[in-house]
Amino acid sequence: xLHFTNLLIVVAAAFAANLALGFFPxxxxxxxxxxxxxxxxxxxxxxxxxxxxxxxxxxALVGLSFLLFLSGLEIDxxxxxxxxxxxxxxxxxxxxxxxxxxxLGLSAGGFVKSPLFIAIVLVAxxxxxxxxxxxxxxxxxxxxxxxIIAAASIADFGAIIxxxxxxxxxxxxxxxxxxxxxxxxxxxxxxxxLAIAGFERSKGLAHVLxxxxxxTAEIRVRGAFVLLLGFVALAATIGLETxxxxxxxxxxxxxxxxxxxxxxxxxxxxxxxAGFGIFIPVxxxxxxxxFDVNALFSSASTVARIPLFLLAILLVRALPALLYRPLLxxxxxxxxxxxxxxxxxxxxxxxxxxxxxxxxxxxSAAALIAAGLASxxxxxxxxxxxxxxxxxxxxxxxxxxxxxxxxxAADRALCTAAAPTAAGAxxxxxxx
Numbered sequence: 221x222l223h224f225t226n227l228l229i230v231v232a233a234a235f236a237a238n239l240a241l242g243f244f245p246x247x248x249x250x251x252x253x254x255x256x257x258x259x260x261x262x263x264x265x266x267x268x269x270x271x272x273x274x275x276x277x278x279x280a281l282v283g284l285s286f287l288l289f290l291s292g293l294e295i296d297x298x299x300x301x302x303x304x305x306x307x308x309x310x311x312x313x314x315x316x317x318x319x320x321x322x323x324l325g326l327s328a329g330g331f332v333k334s335p336l337f338i339a340i341v342l343v344a345x346x347x348x349x350x351x352x353x354x355x356x357x358x359x360x361x362x363x364x365x366x367x368i369i370a371a372a373s374i375a376d377f378g379a380i381i382x383x384x385x386x387x388x389x390x391x392x393x394x395x396x397x398x399x400x401x402x403x404x405x406x407x408x409x410x411x412x413x414l415a416i417a418g419f420e421r422s423k424g425l426a427h428v429l430x431x432x433x434x435x436t437a438e439i440r441v442r443g444a445f446v447l448l449l450g451f452v453a454l455a456a457t458i459g460l461e462t463x464x465x466x467x468x469x470x471x472x473x474x475x476x477x478x479x480x481x482x483x484x485x486x487x488x489x490x491x492x493x494a495g496f497g498i499f500i501p502v503x504x505x506x507x508x509x510x511f512d513v514n515a516l517f518s519s520a521s522t523v524a525r526i527p528l529f530l531l532a533i534l535l536v537r538a539l540p541a542l543l544y545r546p547l548l549x550x551x552x553x554x555x556x557x558x559x560x561x562x563x564x565x566x567x568x569x570x571x572x573x574x575x576x577x578x579x580x581x582x583x584s585a586a587a588l589i590a591a592g593l594a595s596x597x598x599x600x601x602x603x604x605x606x607x608x609x610x611x612x613x614x615x616x617x618x619x620x621x622x623x624x625x626x627x628x629a630a631d632r633a634l635c636t637a638a639a640p641t642a643a644g645a646x647x648x649x650x651x652x
Contacts, residue, residue, distance in 0.1 A: 227275040233258040234501030250596050259508015272509045283503030285466040286495035289448045292470025308371040311540035319536045334579040342536040344379040344566035345372040350559045384461045413472045507568045516586035529591035537561040559603040564592035
């Protein structure tokens with residue numbers, strides 16, 4: 221018989237984290253940080269109140285899938301074109317090259333096992349954290365804001381593809397075989413997308429959808445959930461990471477569902493309410509439950525990895541922003557680089573895959589997550605401070621003091637992540 225006591229404590233912790241931040245609007249600690257920290261405190265490593273049992277694991281699994289689905293939903297293909305696409309694509313290539321060099325250095329120093337794996341972990345950006353910063357400073361629609369959003373989208377999408385390419389289907393054809401599988405998956409996604417687009421043009425179907433979308437049927441939400449689980453199942457069946465399926469489902473929905481006639485303006489808000497109101501917080505609290513505090517503090521050298529990994533994140537993500545200088549100038553390029561160095565969700569989930577594959581040690585995984593926690597606290601605060609200095613004095617004084625709402629609202633983005641099959645980790649299968 222299933223018991224839901226552990227799940228109750230987890231959802232209560234997620235509720236308490238955000239409620240507590242609501243009482244202190246001047247405290248700019250992202251909610252995701254507090255959720256993970258509470259998970260650590262109530263988990264086996266500290267108080268031992270919660271054991272991550274089956275109900276918690278299932279909710280965490282759905283939460284991770286929903287997180288990547290909503291991240292894919294934020295991809296705006298119209299932004300990824302022309303000079304913006306060229307410069308951000310080049311910046312990502314440079315970022316990955318720097319990450320390889322950093323990974324080799326960390327491997328030579330005995331800090332990590334796989335230089336390639338750590339390089340992939342380091343290249344992602346948490347757009348769900350930096351978008352609120354851009355909004356609060358009034359830069360969301362500026363050239364700076366749009367360039368950062370495009371760069372983060374490419375970084376997150378690229379990280380997921382690279383992780384799927386090199387760490388899926390191991391032992392079943394290697395990289396070449398996985399590349400073929402990714403190509404097959406892409407073809408299937410395109411065919412499904414064309415079919416959905418064809419159905420969307422049907423006046424009869426459009427009328428039925430519009431009639432049922434705001435009733436208890438919530439037909440569009442149900443359809444989106446079918447698409448999400450269908451792509452996750454398809455990716456797993458083919459032999460790829462389930463994260464790729466979840467992300468691809470969101471990206472495809474974003475592409476085919478433009479709603480130019482504004483017939484269903486509440487659709488995405490409903491999806492976000494389901495994801496961020498129910499499932500995704502369980503994933504982050506559950507991350508804290510699995511956090512290995514003993515491994516992190518097992519030795520002074522392990523603790524020393526935290527600032528080392530934080531510096532690695534900054535180098536990998538901030539240095540390529542120098543390529544933005546022709547478009548933004550030197551000062552705003554520095555701001556873009558600092559904001560791009562914000563990352564956590566992808567680190568959280570990808571390290572779980574690394575643990576299941578044996579390419580990262582528990583100590584390094586814990587230090588990487590701790591470095592990610594530090595990045596979402598430090599770098600957005602620095603970026604916001606630099607952005608405010610560029611504001612006119614009158615606008616700066618008039619700006620209200622608001623908390624930084626992380627991983628909420630319509631501008632969610634890549635925090636891409638992955639899931640494990642190792643004992644003690646989330647029961648999300650690694651492809652192949």
